[in-house]
Amino acid sequence: MTLESDLERYCVETAIASREASRKLAQTSTALKNRWLQECAKQLPQKLDEILAANALDLEAAPGFGLSESATDRLRLDRPRVQAMADAVRDIAALPDPIGETIEGSVRPNGLEIRKVRVPLGSVFFIYESRPNVTVDAAAICVKSGNAVILRGGKEAWHSSDALVRVLSSAAQEVGLPTGAVQLVSTTDRAAVGHFLALSDYIDVAIPRGGKGLIERVVREAAMPVLKHYDGNCHVYIDSHADQEMALRIVVNSKCQRMGVCNACESLLVHRQIANEFLPRVGTALIEKGIELRGDSDTCNLLPLAVAATEQDFYTEFLGPQISIKVVSSITEAIEHVNRYGSHHTDAIVTQDLRYAQAFTLGVDSSAVMVNASTRFNDGGEFGFGAEIGISTDKFHARGPCGLKELTTYKYLVYGNGQIRN
Numbered sequence: 001m002t003l004e005s006d007l008e009r010y011c012v013e014t015a016i017a018s019r020e021a022s023r024k025l026a027q028t029s030t031a032l033k034n035r036w037l038q039e040c041a042k043q044l045p046q047k048l049d050e051i052l053a054a055n056a057l058d059l060e061a062a063p064g065f066g067l068s069e070s071a072t073d074r075l076r077l078d079r080p081r082v083q084a085m086a087d088a089v090r091d092i093a094a095l096p097d098p099i100g101e102t103i104e105g106s107v108r109p110n111g112l113e114i115r116k117v118r119v120p121l122g123s124v125f126f127i128y129e130s131r132p133n134v135t136v137d138a139a140a141i142c143v144k145s146g147n148a149v150i151l152r153g154g155k156e157a158w159h160s161s162d163a164l165v166r167v168l169s170s171a172a173q174e175v176g177l178p179t180g181a182v183q184l185v186s187t188t189d190r191a192a193v194g195h196f197l198a199l200s201d202y203i204d205v206a207i208p209r210g211g212k213g214l215i216e217r218v219v220r221e222a223a224m225p226v227l228k229h230y231d232g233n234c235h236v237y238i239d240s241h242a243d244q245e246m247a248l249r250i251v252v253n254s255k256c257q258r259m260g261v262c263n264a265c266e267s268l269l270v271h272r273q274i275a276n277e278f279l280p281r282v283g284t285a286l287i288e289k290g291i292e293l294r295g296d297s298d299t300c301n302l303l304p305l306a307v308a309a310t311e312q313d314f315y316t317e318f319l320g321p322q323i324s325i326k327v328v329s330s331i332t333e334a335i336e337h338v339n340r341y342g343s344h345h346t347d348a349i350v351t352q353d354l355r356y357a358q359a360f361t362l363g364v365d366s367s368a369v370m371v372n373a374s375t376r377f378n379d380g381g382e383f384g385f386g387a388e389i390g391i392s393t394d395k396f397h398a399r400g401p402c403g404l405k406e407l408t409t410y411k412y413l414v415y416g417n418g419q420i421r422n
Contacts, residue, residue, distance in 0.1 A: 011195035015202035021180035022148035030097040037093035039171035054163035070260025092386040113415040120146030122204035129210035132160035137387035145407040155188035200224040229390035231317040232262030232345040239351035240273040298327035335363035346378040367400040
């Protein structure tokens with residue numbers, strides 16, 4: 001038996017266990033799923049010392065993985081962040097269970113009653129990078145929506161994820177949740193991902209959440225459908241009719257409130273009519289926050305500390321203290337720029353003119369379009385979905401923050417009283 005064949009067998013056995021658990025979860029009551037969630041929320045703070053000790057091992061190894069400051073921040077756990085995980089799990093427990101919900105129904109002339117009802121997707125293979133809190137969010141949202149999940153976290157957060165899954169498994173055993181409902185891939189070998197992606201007989205959907213390279217690999221290799229969470233090159237456009245005080249707050253919050261996340265602003269567009277007045281103000285505010293400004297020629301003329309932006313800068317998700325800036329002459333130019341350079345994630349307009357707001361929302365092809373609000377609000381929790389498993393930039397089968405309903409599909413139930421077809 002070779003190491004490669006051992007790895008392949010491990011992946012198959014894990015996937016089979018997930019498939020079996022998914023069939024049981026599809027029949028598991030809302031009450032039992034909620035008991036598990038409440039038990040997880042209780043145990044997470046109780047196991048704080050174990051979780052932080054595991055996280056310390058990951059933080060110690062972070063420089064060796066070449067993690068940036070923002071990536072290390074995403075990796076770091078502390079008491080408030082662990083408590084936030086527990087609170088998010090309780091929030092999910094309080095949400096309505098989508099399974100069994102009737103989406104629509106009708107009665108045919110022959111008396112057949114037809115109902116379209118929500119059912120789980122089944123077994124989910126979830127691949128994500130160094131954010132241990134995502135381990136808990138993903139497990140909670142999958143199980144509440146009746147899905148089993150195989151978690152493949154990044155090697156940078158392996159100790160943290162392992163400690164968290166031990167807590168989730170302890171809670172599952174406590175309440176009698178099906179074995180295999182939540183599994184963490186026990187190896188950091190990249191070849192394991194390829195094995196799992198080939199197992200479409202047992203895994204119903206793959207969900208990658210991380211860098212563009214990871215997602216492109218999953219799309220290329222997966223034999224099952226993929227729910228994609230591509231990068232977040234998000235824009236804020238300041239219209240000529242903007243309230244400039246509001247615009248300043250929104251830009252700074254969108255960019256600086258937390259830089260290393262997918263819904264942070266990476267590119268600023270400013271209408272030419274207000275550029276002379278607004279750009280120096282927003283430029284100063286961003287520089288005070290430590291942001292490097294990369295602008296077009298008009299921006300550089302107005303902001304002496306800005307450096308000339310390259311074409312690639314306008315395509316880039318920086319995830320750090322850089323922002324690209326361009327002066328545009330019309331809302332049409334702004335929309336064209338967003339659709340060309342953006343990643344269809346989150347884009348915002350600041351304007352007091354309803355006509356321009358409507359033009360932007362109609363013209364920009366993104367999962368969420370904000371009007372007079374920070375891009376940072378494109379988030380499952382902020383939308384009232386509880387935690388999310390990702391923000392999809394796909395159009396099929398889900399788009400935007402993926403909460404409980406986005407992890408379901410549907411089937412038709414047909415009730416008759418002896419009808420036969422002529």
